Amino acid sequence: MMTARELTDLIEAGERRIGWARRSMPVLTAIAARFADERPLDGLRVAACLHVTAETAVLMGALRAGGAEIALAASNPLSTQDDVAAALGGYGIAVRARAGVDMETYYRHIHQTLDVPPDIVLDDGGDLVNILHTQRSELAVRGGCEATTTGIIRLRQMAAEGALRFPVVAVNDTRTKRMFDNRYGTGQSTLDGIMRATNALLAGRTVVVAGFGFCGRGVAERAKGLGARVIVTEIDPVKGLDAALQGYEVLPMGRAAEVGDVFVTVTGNRDVVRGEHLAAMKDGVILANAGHFDVEIDVRALEALADSVNYGVRPNVDEYVLADGRRLLLLAEGRLVNLTAAEGHPAAVMDMSFSAEALAVAWLAGEADRLPPGVYDVPADIDAEVARLKLAATGIAIDALTAEQEDYLHSWRAGS
Structure with missing residues (x-):
């Protein structure tokens, strides 16, 4: 049993780790500030099965700022950063994760995130969605996001067989995710x-x-x-x-x-x-x-x-x-x-992936009830917005099309 002093030390260590990650995540930090003003997720219950790392904590903070109630479990028994998990509790996020747990505890934690029925689920690999379809099918989930290739392979197979019960956004398939996070x-x-x-x-x-x-x-x-x-x-x-x-x-x-x-x-x-x-x-x-x-x-x-x-x-x-x-x-x-054996992807990379995921959750909050079950791409304007914000945050400028160039690209009548 951890003493009060040890718990306090663990929380403080987690807060320092999260603060360090946030320094390299300017896009998600800006989205969190926007969410705090607009509150697009008010009343929304989110269940997440993700790697419990400092970068994930910044994402959870952004969703919380937007008004969401969040329950978080780990998507890998060995990936949890215990100090981050402890610190997240102070943000009003229910965390069910601990480093090195056995598989029985791992799955129990996922089930616990579903005990308060969620509206939206965030998955990393497909375990949460699998449980929703095999063991907790009574829960009426409105939509979800999936962040890995592995999970999306499973989801597309479920959709092809008519087994998928709600719309899921394939966050992994955005250009910003594949090019930068994956590569x-x-x-x-x-x-x-x-x-x-x-x-x-x-x-x-x-x-x-x-x-x-x-x-x-x-x-x-x-x-x-x-x-x-x-x-x-x-x-x-x-x-x-x-x-x-x-x-x-x-x-x-x-x-x-x-x-x-x-x-x-x-x-x-x-x-x-x-x-x-x-x-x-x-x-x-x-x-x-x-x-x-x-x-x-x-x-x-x-x-x-x-x-x-x-x-x-x-x-x-x-x-x-x-x-x-x-x-x-x-x-x-x-x-x-x-x-x-390491700390996962650099925070600067996760800034783009988690920004796309945060914006996809906000999009789902407004669109999920109009979407039939299936796997959906992240809207192209979200992907482009994340890239634009990242360029701006890093001080990189690119060209813009002239009116003549726009006309040329959208006309078939111009010859060579």
Whole structure:
């Protein structure tokens, strides 16, 4: 049991962490000030299942400023920053999250966010929406937002099968999210997590990146920039060709497994690194996941291969020793390495993603009752507004079209 003094210290540490993040989130801070004046979310109940980090706290503060009543659970048992969770309670936000909880507690926390029936839900990976459709189907939710590729894949499948019961905005699919959060945020924070966990030198090492979407592209670019030889594995022929034309070696995982030193999965799918791949790997290989769930690396197969496991050889590093003495190093239990071994995306990147999400919530508040169930793109004007605000906050100016240019772009009659 924590003493009053320890709780006070934890809250103060969380407030400092949130304040530091807010310095790099001018767009969301400006939106929070606007929300405080306009109160677009008055009377709205929001249930959120997100990574409980300082950046998320700034988003929660913006929604609270707009009038929303908020309950927040973690979307990953290892990603919660306990000091931030403690500080959020002082903002009038009901937080059900604690670092390192078991899966039973993790799901209980999600259920607790739904005990006061929400109007809007915010999800990160699909667990909250899944529970709403499988275990809490009596709740009449008006709409939601989803912030990850993994979650949107699930939602589109639900919509295709006619199972989705309310409209959901695909926040992950905005240009500002994919270009900056997925590419630059995931790229930097993933390598940050790997280096914090292992203190490994990446220069001269062979880094295998599984998946060449926006996230995988970011990881590959950052690893290449640090002097690594980068191999890409893919199932999509267009993405595989793209990786090859960008100068990366492209191999099937079966061949990459034999030569890689560091493996990073970024696919949103399961069993990307399987037993046969693990069995072929060299001594000292580092295994990291930057996809959403802990299924991309087959941890059960790794456990079956190992003669023994040395847990916690370093913080967030478990060493699996095979029968022939080879050692495979699993980071963050196969969960998100960037949020478990590091602090997640830089706040400057999350400023754009969470600004789009805040504006999408306000849009949903007015539109959800007129929308049939389905997956919806964030309105283009919201995406453009976030980019304009970010440019202004960073002091960057761009050109504007002249009247003649506007006419030319909207006319088919002009010749060459």
